[in-house]
Amino acid sequence: MSLIERLFLELGPWNWWILGLLLLGLEILAPGAVFLWFGVSAILVGTLALFVELHWQTALVIFLVLSIVCLVVGRFLMSRLSSEKGDIGLNRRGSRYVGRVFVLMAPLSEGTGKLSIDDTVWRVVGPDLPTGTRVRVTGVHGARLAVEAAEAEDIELPT
Template sequence: MEQVFSELTFWHWLALGLILFGIEMMSGTFDLLMVAIAAWLTAGFAYFAPDAWTVWQGQMIVFGVASTALVVFGRTVLSGVRKSSPEHPTLNRRMQALVGERGLAVGDFVSGTGQISVGDTVWRAEAIEGETIHGGDTIIVDGAKMTTAMVRKAAP
């Protein structure tokens, strides 16, 4: 077994880092990224350090210390990076993005439903609480139900 380890070169560490990085890209755990970086740091150590230090035991110590330190660093200091948060809470939720917007009723609402114009788009709408809305009335979007805006008359 010692013969296998005694032939470790910086190429082995570079390859290990690439393999771990590839697995990280498929799994997204973030921990393997830190271990891959530790393998690349060990490759740098194996390439630049004096030959007396780069025996396999020295390389394993550097890899162990670097990977442990980087995983702890990633789990503590960089813990916020792991949390996925949407860039914008209403991204790809067009109806939710309308809430709070002002617009105009395109025509009279019949049985509480009609159409509104917000910006340059016409939307299907429903009046809240049985309000009577006529064409040209200014409205405010209070909510959304599937693809229908829930609206009320704006105060004059």
């Protein structure tokens, strides 16, 4: 009998715990929440094997069934928990300004101009408008914001 076979037999149910920890460690190296559920299943089988004597075939079947159940339930729970889309404008900065009203610091002439928002100067496209006009951002075209004159109901009054 080889050393590995003897060690495997002597450890008994702890083999499942070792396998579970190895799978959890593999999850750290290759994230994706797949090995996580296999690792949890192995630890559960190891815990069950501590209290109930299981043949290796029975333990393997329990492990496979638990793995599938944990994988399906875990994926479902993770999709429910991460249902928020997050910041949809994260990689499209200009999209955060759509619908907001700003004041032109320079006139729009020949359909183009500049608009200062916070600490950034944006190129804007829209109808010719004089300096000081309140404009509403209607869209984003590449690195330019599309604007139009804001209507009375668009203008927010200071409180």
